[in-house]
Amino acid sequence: MGVSRLTVFWVFHLLAMAVLVAGCWLRVSIWLEGQIDGRAPAGARRALVASWRFVRRVGWRRVLRAFIVHGLLHPRLRAGDRRRWQAHACMLGGFAALAGLSTLTGFAQEILIGLFRVDHPLVRALANKDTPLVALLNEVLGLIMVISLAMIAARRYVRRPSNLRTGRPDTVLIVLLAATLLSGYPTEVLRLLAEQVPAEVARYSFVGYLLSLPLRSVRWPWEALHYWVFLFHSLIASAFLASLPFSKLFHAAVSPLVAAANTVAREAEA
């Protein structure tokens, strides 16, 4: 444990982010080989100009409305299968909110406090995982994602609608997501035990706290265990993020754009 777990995490996380950006660029570079107004390759500049003109022509409000309604809320999905829509919305919403919260916490901890030595109650509260609101949000959002993942897995492997095609990439993705989400709980349990977080503070991480209760009286090297489990959890989460542009989960970034553009184009045509 000579190297700080956060140092290992950041090195790996930054590498993962570099892979994520490179992967996204690879995907976008393929799109840019396509044509715009009959001319190919489109290139980044022409694509941006064409997008800007499109938005100007149809209006920002219309595009924004289509993006929110059809790109994020998916009424067609809701009309087709309410349960599937709920699972999808919980996964998407939970992921976005949890990613946002983690980014804020990381930013407050590493940049504002670590780099700029900011000493403000709000920043301290945000950087502290045991702040009641932060702890509660992390726990609730994680739980929402776990439940939605269970619903998704049940649909793929138990209910199995005849039109659904489940291949190896789907299984790999579900396993990776499950490992990322579920490893969060032992990590939290071990953190509460290693840092001996008092019950009145720990209870806001209600799942982790409940799981830690039977272990409170056990004398194990919690700090060392936390080190390795934290690394496993954070490294697998980073690997999951890095794999996004190479997996089918990339649709989460592209489909809202396509849904918005095609809805607006169709409305304009009508």
Added chain:
Amino acid sequence: MSVQPKLSGYSVRQLMELDACTRCGECVAWCPTFAENRQELTHPLGKIARLRDWIVRHYGLRARLFGRRPVGEEELAEYTRGVYSCTLCARCREVCPVHIDTRPLWIAMREQLAELGYLPSALSALQANIARSYNIAGEDNAGRAGWSANLPDQPARPAGQPAGLVYFVGCVSAFYPQAYAIPQSLTQILQRLGIEFATLAADEWCCGFPLLIAGLGREAEALVRHNVAAVRALGAHTLVTTCPSCLHTWRHTYPAVIGEPLGFEVRHASELLAELAEAGRLPLGPYPHVVTYHDPCDLGRTSGIYEAPRQLLRAIPGLELREMRDNRQLALCCGGGGDVETGDPTLSAAVARRRLAQAAETGAEAIVSACQQCRRTLSAAARREKARLRVLDLVEIVWQAMQAAS
């Protein structure tokens, strides 16, 4: 041999659509041809997955680091079969949760395959027919007005004479006797109403739709330019069609090909007649029958015309209109679209049989469409199945109701 996918054959948006596909399989449940042939490469998800795989093998990370992985002849032939088994009905577009504009994507796939030399032989024959005779039947184009030979009154205005209203008959109505009743009915309706019109007669060339959807868009350009010039020469203010595919091509493709507005209105006969009925100018007598309406793909989903034909049917006294289980945006295809009837008549017939069964479920005496190809495909299916169901076009019913009124 490794055939490389040509990304320039797709628009940026189409390449994004390939990545936007979530593989949710919603389209699979609605694909009319997959319901019949159960081949994984036929349904939308299968086609998108195969094209994406093809692209990734040539442009993905592994390909860039370690070299391209070739796509074999057999894989390409299989992909071609899937792409050309599609009726281009666009039902998948209506159900796709992320709104992928599927039909243009399928056509772009066909264009690429045609360019690579994978055009099915049946479509090569169709291409040759059109190139030689300017019609899909490959017959002498001078015989285009053959459908009017048995009319009690020949069109008052000789074909080809200047007129404000031009009736673009379409290849199927002009060359296939099973569909002759369509132009005959519309002609008699217009004559009865005293509306002057002209046809292009032998000057009418195929609208180009069969070539466009076969992936041979460039071959259609000469047809487009010829037809536009011929209609403009008549000083037309309106062009009316009874064929939804001609309508769609005239409305959407023609202005894009010639690079300017047509300068005249393009309407489907159902729109024109519904307007006349609403204005009280269409004398309709009783037609005491139960009918069901089949939405043609190119009239409904791709041209957005769902209500005009229904309004027209409801305006007929005594007629009871019953909807089929799948109607309007989700209407099942008749099986005659996408050049599938030319390439795989068995598949086309199977889809038609399913649609006919849906019509029979309603208890209707007749299935009414507003498309010459739907009428032809469904009539053939009804004959084969010995169904107690008449297959009619909207204009035929309107003409019968007008005759009953007098």
